[in-house]
Amino acid sequence: KNEVEQSPQNLTAQEGEFITINCSYSVGISALHWLQQHPGGGIVSLFMLSSGKKKHGRLIATINIQEKHSSLHITASHPRDSAVYICACGWDTDKLIFGTGTRLQVFP
Amino acid sequence: KAGVTQTPRYLIKTRGQQVTLSCSPISGHRSVSWYQQTPGQGLQFLFEYFSETQRNKGNFPGRFSGRQFSNSRSEMNVSTLELGDSALYLCASSLPSGSGRAYNEQFFGPGTRLTVL
Numbered sequence: 001k002n003e004v005e006q007s008p009q010n011l012t013a014q015e016g017e018f019i020t021i022n023c024s025y026s027v028g029i030s031a032l033h034w035l036q037q038h039p040g041g042g043i044v045s046l047f048m049l050s051s052g053k054k055k056h057g058r059l060i061a062t063i064n065i066q067e068k069h070s071s072l073h074i075t076a077s078h079p080r081d082s083a084v085y086i087c088a089c090g091w092d093t094d095k096l097i098f099g100t101g102t103r104l105q106v107f108p
Numbered sequence: 109k110a111g112v113t114q115t116p117r118y119l120i121k122t123r124g125q126q127v128t129l130s131c132s133p134i135s136g137h138r139s140v141s142w143y144q145q146t147p148g149q150g151l152q153f154l155f156e157y158f159s160e161t162q163r164n165k166g167n168f169p170g171r172f173s174g175r176q177f178s179n180s181r182s183e184m185n186v187s188t189l190e191l192g193d194s195a196l197y198l199c200a201s202s203l204p205s206g207s208g209r210a211y212n213e214q215f216f217g218p219g220t221r222l223t224v225l
Contacts, residue, residue, distance in 0.1 A: 033214070041145075041196050043216040086151065094141045094202055094214060095164040098151040 003027075006087050006099030013106050019074040021102045023087030026068065033096065034061050034072045035086040043086070046072070077106045110135065112201050112217035120223045126187040129220045133180050133201030139163075140182040141214065142174060145196040154197075157182055186222075194224045 003026040013019055023032065034046040047054050047061040049070065054061050058077075063070040074081055087099040113132045121127050133140050142154040153166040157176035174184040180201070186193055200214040 035216075041198075041219045041221065043198060043200075043219075045213055045215065048213045088151075094139050094156045094158075094200075094212070095153050095166070096141070096143075096151075096214070097153065100150050 004087060004089050004097050004099040006102055008102060009100065011102055011104045013077050013104070015078055015106055015108050017077050017106075019077050019081075019104065019106075021072045021085050021087075021104070023070045023072070023099055024068060025070075025089045027091070028065070028068070029089045029091055031090045032063055032070050033088040033090070034070075035088060037084045037086060037101070039083075046085075074104075077104075079106045079108050082106050112199060112215050114197075114199055114217040114220050116220060117218065118221050118223075120225060121189050122225050123189055123191060125189050126185060127189060127222060128183055128185045129197055129199075129222075131182045131184075131199035131201075131217055133182070133199075134215055137201035137203055137215070138180050139202045139212070140176055140180065141200045141202075142182070142184050143198045143200070144168075145198060145219075146192075146194070151198075154184065189224045191224050194222060196221050 005024045007022050031050045033048050036044045049063045058075045060073040082105050084101045084103050086101045088096040090096050115130045139158045141156040145151045155174050156164040160176045171187045176182045196219045198219045200216045202212040202214045
């Protein structure tokens with residue numbers, strides 16, 4: 001069974017802190033997505049990874065295919081980063097299996 | 109380029125009724141996927157369409173159905189609504205992926221929030 005596990009479920013941080021969110025999956029994948037969801041529901045795709053590392057601004061995503069593990073890092077966190085971050089995995093088609101999400105709150 | 113649009117954005121129905129939700133993908137995108145999000149179950153895959161064909165279906169009862177038109181627009185229908193169908197329904201579009209090819213990024217619409225009373 002294809003499963004996706006994410007940790008932690010909740011995360012609070014002070015502005016400026018370095019943040020890491022982890023995602024593990026059980027079966028080899030075609031791609032892993034990191035998504036951001038703000039209150040109100042809209043989902044934004046942050047990264048899509050199949051290997052290695054990607055960086056966009058203060059966000060960095062890495063994936064280790066052998067260990068079936070990915071991390072999302074936020075450097076110099078800011079209150080506007082407060083959102084739910086969701087890891088999702090895909091296998092060959094556009095069907096995605098989602099992690100439970102990490103609720104991040106960054107306080108000034 | 110316009111993003112993925114979903115209509116309506118909010119909907120209130122009563123038990124037993126049926127509902128149709130619409131999704132217009134980004135121009136040029138041929139694959140549309142539908143997802144249900146509830147506080148209890150999180151995000152779950154409903155179905156995926158490509159070129160008017162359903163390629164994948166999630167573990168939902170037959171009351172949930174969908175279709176895709178020749179212009180890639182997609183609709184999903186839920187018949188005989190139950191209280192538990194209250195959820196945010198999201199659609200996402202992408203260029204098609206295929207066996208052996210790079211997987212494609214999905215672009216999500218704003219969702220339709222369905223409340224069943």
